[in-house]
Amino acid sequence: MKRLLFFSAAIVMAYAQENPVNETRESPVGLYREIRNFVLPGSILETKPIRQDTEIIVRINAVRPHGSSFRYDLSYCGLEAGEFNLSRYLQRKDGTSAEDLPILPVRFDGALPAGRLQPNKPIPGNLPRIGGYRTLLIAAGVIWILSPLVLLLLRSRKRQPEISSLQEPETIADRMHPLLQAARDGRLDTSGQAELERALIGFWRERLNLHGESPATALAKIREHKDAAILLEQLERWLHKPNSQSPVDLDSLLDPYRQAIAETKEKD
Amino acid sequence: MDKEENVTAFIEQIRNRVGTVVVGQDLVVERLLIALFTSGHILLQGMPGLAKTLLVNALGRAIHLEFSRIQFTVDLLPADILGSEILDQSSATFSTRKGPVFTNLLLADEINRAAPKVQGALLEAMQERRVTLGDETYRLPVPFLVIATQNPIEQSGTFELPEAQLDRFMLCHRLHYPDVDEEEEILRRNLNLGIQKEGRGAVANTEFDIVSDEPVGGVEDLNSAIDATHQVHVSEVFIKHVVELVGRTRTHPNIELGGSPRAGIALIKGARARALIHGRNYAIPDDLFSLAEDVLLHRIRLNYEALAEGLTGADVLNEILREMG
Numbered sequence: 001m002k003r004l005l006f007f008s009a010a011i012v013m014a015y016a017q018e019n020p021v022n023e024t025r026e027s028p029v030g031l032y033r034e035i036r037n038f039v040l041p042g043s044i045l046e047t048k049p050i051r052q053d054t055e056i057i058v059r060i061n062a063v064r065p066h067g068s069s070f071r072y073d074l075s076y077c078g079l080e081a082g083e084f085n086l087s088r089y090l091q092r093k094d095g096t097s098a099e100d101l102p103i104l105p106v107r108f109d110g111a112l113p114a115g116r117l118q119p120n121k122p123i124p125g126n127l128p129r130i131g132g133y134r135t136l137l138i139a140a141g142v143i144w145i146l147s148p149l150v151l152l153l154l155r156s157r158k159r160q161p162e163i164s165s166l167q168e169p170e171t172i173a174d175r176m177h178p179l180l181q182a183a184r185d186g187r188l189d190t191s192g193q194a195e196l197e198r199a200l201i202g203f204w205r206e207r208l209n210l211h212g213e214s215p216a217t218a219l220a221k222i223r224e225h226k227d228a229a230i231l232l233e234q235l236e237r238w239l240h241k242p243n244s245q246s247p248v249d250l251d252s253l254l255d256p257y258r259q260a261i262a263e264t265k266e267k268d
Numbered sequence: 269m270d271k272e273e274n275v276t277a278f279i280e281q282i283r284n285r286v287g288t289v290v291v292g293q294d295l296v297v298e299r300l301l302i303a304l305f306t307s308g309h310i311l312l313q314g315m316p317g318l319a320k321t322l323l324v325n326a327l328g329r330a331i332h333l334e335f336s337r338i339q340f341t342v343d344l345l346p347a348d349i350l351g352s353e354i355l356d357q358s359s360a361t362f363s364t365r366k367g368p369v370f371t372n373l374l375l376a377d378e379i380n381r382a383a384p385k386v387q388g389a390l391l392e393a394m395q396e397r398r399v400t401l402g403d404e405t406y407r408l409p410v411p412f413l414v415i416a417t418q419n420p421i422e423q424s425g426t427f428e429l430p431e432a433q434l435d436r437f438m439l440c441h442r443l444h445y446p447d448v449d450e451e452e453e454i455l456r457r458n459l460n461l462g463i464q465k466e467g468r469g470a471v472a473n474t475e476f477d478i479v480s481d482e483p484v485g486g487v488e489d490l491n492s493a494i495d496a497t498h499q500v501h502v503s504e505v506f507i508k509h510v511v512e513l514v515g516r517t518r519t520h521p522n523i524e525l526g527g528s529p530r531a532g533i534a535l536i537k538g539a540r541a542r543a544l545i546h547g548r549n550y551a552i553p554d555d556l557f558s559l560a561e562d563v564l565l566h567r568i569r570l571n572y573e574a575l576a577e578g579l580t581g582a583d584v585l586n587e588i589l590r591e592m593g
Contacts, residue, residue, distance in 0.1 A: 193508075194505045194509055197509075197593070201593035202590075215560075215586060215592075216557040216589075219557050220554070223554070236550075239503060240506060242503075
């Protein structure tokens, strides 16, 4: 009988040493503290889901079988100053009641003075009426993808007039016609004369099919052509040669071009 | 013979003299003469072995001008070109030693091989036509023409001239390989160069050995040609063409950097000299179209889009010229 009493006392002492249940564990607010090899009776436990206003964050780091119970490594961190029961933050995995768990008192000491003002609780905002967060994200994504395309489109539209202003929208004949008319009427200023000369060079390049040649080579080849050489030489005398002895007959110079334009229009 | 005939004969004699040693580079000779008559500077771009140095050498000897050549290397210093002050220990005074830049005709061979500091020193001298050594400023001889060369290959270890510095060159001419007939003629002439004996030794002649030292004209003839160039008439219509061309390089959608007003000036000057060389006393569009590439191509920079499309400056410039006329 004495031996039995001795063994019972030893088991109780060992359990009490393993699980110093009634001892209040103290720690400052915000620092993690660990409890290792803590035996809790009953089926396996897990932590309760964390509430927004929870006072303690509890984590189960390891679980090992211990006879019909389980031995736990726990870590916890207090978010509020005060005394709490750690068991309240645990629940059984199998859904049975955890009311039978022993009280695990913990105390957290805060550095802030008592009676401080608490911030107002955040007021939950209303989600947009159409859709929700997911819809908002999808809309933002679509705008993100489309915005560079819109920018490119706008840029290309802006550039369009520049390109079209450099391209010749008219044919050589169309360009030459008003210039020849103005020259005949004596209304052609220096800019017009320059434009006319360039148009006439373009006319001969087109007529002699010299599109593939470099402009300098094309002009040299135009000068090798019998008719073109004579007309261009007259044009030079009119526009470039100083104090020309023989005056240039503009009608005879420009008539071949007028006739060529008229022929082109008849063909069209 | 009147003055005009004298100038024409002088030009013809120079071309003939250079033609005795250089085959098929008539266009380059013309460009060199244009640079010489307009007091501009010229950059020759071409593969090695296209007789760039020989050409300049022959031109220098034909006009009886002082000629210097500098081979640009990475370790060249500005003082190697401009000169420096040297301490005379016997008199304890500094004496000035003028560099090779003090000449009439300066060949700057492979200019892109030198460091930017050296390139800058030469380009400054080209621009201002004067050099400062110590406290003294010296004017460069008149005429003063720089003919620089650079190879478009072997670009590793070179310092590319930026557009702002390239703008100092009135012309940038790109040399091409001779055609088949010209190349055959080059080989035939080379076969007949012969050898020269000196003392007990002998050595094969090079083209440089057969360049005649007898000048076809002097500085007076050159002055007459420069004067005649200034008498060449440039019409208002021609000026309109030049402004139109330079303006189009500034607004073309493929060009980031267009021609400067200096480009327009170079076109007018070049056109005058070309007209004189071709026996005219007035400039015509042929002069403009012929010189456009040499005057404008090194002054324009294509934008990223054009480069991404694989366009070259020559493509864009030809497009502009075609659009013009």
